[in-house]
Amino acid sequence: MDGALEEEIKRLTALGLHRRCAEGALEQVAARTLEINRLKKARKAVICAHVYQTPDIILGVGDLVGDSYKLADDCRKTQAEVIIFCGVHFMAETAKILNPSKKVYVPSKNAGCSLSEAITGEDVRKLKAEHPGLPVVTYINTSAEVKAESDCIVTSANAEKILRKMYEGHEKVIFVPDRFMGANLAKALGKTPGKDIILWKGTCIVHEHFNPELIKVYRQRYPGLSVLAHAECPSELIAAVDFMGGTGDMMRYVESTNAAAYLLVTECGFGELAKLKFPQKNFIAMCRLCPYMKSITLDSVLALLKDPHPEEVTVPAAIAARAKRSIDKMFELAA
Ligand code: SF4
Structure with missing residues (x-):
């Protein structure tokens, strides 16, 4: 094993990634993250990673990490020439609208969104x-x-x-x-x-199917449980939880509270990230995978970086100009 690969394994281990890898798998992950990070630097690219991506992408190669709002805001400020968006297509379109002179790519053709x-x-x-x-x-x-x-x-x-x-x-x-x-x-x-x-x-095909009846069962089984749900869940479910919000709000809620355990009702990637960020806290799994988000993998990011002519995300100028006005209004009112 060469020295660079050994160093990369140490880096990923320090980030906690060894806890989600089967024996031997960390070496394979490290080989990919090492190559992606080298190519990314050579291409002057930045990798945006939404919190529903897998931890090997978020922690291994992500430069800008967050929910839709944070990523849109971060994209406005980046100096990189190329944006590789590990998230779904509408997020990459937003990045393109905010950065018309930059090249924006999504490492999957299947990264749509039911909404x-x-x-x-x-x-x-x-x-x-x-x-x-x-x-x-x-x-x-x-x-x-x-x-x-x-x-x-x-x-x-x-x-x-x-x-x-x-x-x-x-x-x-x-x-x-x-x-x-x-x-x-x-x-x-x-x-x-x-x-x-x-x-x-x-x-949202991920959040619409959670069963509110199950929350009662979990509360009986885990006394002191704090239940957090994404705002895309149906109202009957929201009525049964302790906190409703976006993923950024949910992460801050976990950070600032000390419940006996947390039930995170959202996409599974968020729970995986929370477990790595707060290893001392207890998390109970009640999540679903988003097939669109999970169509992106380290291999698809690597393939995109190696592709001499990857397909760019484009938005017609007239549409981009009008869409930018409504996005700018959000930044103004959210400030
Ligand atoms: S979880 Fe997937 S389907 Fe649901 S809103 Fe997010 S990207 Fe769209």
């Missing part, structure tokens, strides 16, 4: 025609075309804050595309779906 695919720009135009004068507040999990038709983008980290500000100037708003998040926000704000907030029918 993003649930609505089109034409759907939003029809909604606006049905409800003239209402502002369109749009979850970031949407295509550039949908963002271009919107007034303001939100993420799970800032949706409640931004909607409160929107209601200062409007009695009613349109919120798309996540009907569960929309209903959860309406409840938090004391608003009524259909009356004060017009919702769309989109859902």
Whole structure:
């Protein structure tokens, strides 16, 4: 084994990655992370890693790590010439809109999103025609075309804050595309779906299927359990948990509390990361894998870096300019 590989194994071990690798597997992971990090440097690239990616990507090769809001914000500030987005396509589109002169790539052709695919720009135009004068507040999990038709983008980290500000100037708003998040926000704000907030029918295939009945079972089995759920979960489930938020909020909640155990109701990658970040805390698994997020692997990142002509993420200039206005509005209102 050469010295560089040995050093890389030590680095990954110090990050806690040995705890999730079978015997011998850490050496294979290290060989890949070593090569990816070398090629990344040579290409002047930065790797963005969403918290639903696997820890070998997040900790092994990720430079910018976080939820959708943090990654969009970090992308605005990066000096790198190339952005490799280990997340789903709408996130990479957002990075491209914020960095039109940079090359942006996603290391998978299958990194879609059920929420993003649930609505089109034409759907939003029809909604606006049905409800003239209402502002369109749009979850970031949407295509550039949908963002271009919107007034303001939100993420799970800032949706409640931004909607409160929107209601200062409007009695009613349109919120798309996540009907569960929309209903959860309406409840938090004391608003009524259909009356004060017009919702769309989109859902996240990961968060829509969690069973609220199971939470009762877990609470009986683990006294002192703290239950955290992502805001994309249905309202019946949210009613049974201790904390609802985006992944950044959930991580801060875990960090700042001392429960006997934590049940994290979201995508599995988040729980894996939490276990590595807080090895002294107890985590109970109740998670589902996102097939879109998990279509990215160290091998697909490596293949992209070795490809002389990888397919770039592009957004037509006219759409990008209008989408950027709604994203900038989010940064303004979330500040
Ligand atoms: S977890 Fe849900 S919202 Fe996130 S990328 Fe997957 S399908 Fe989309």
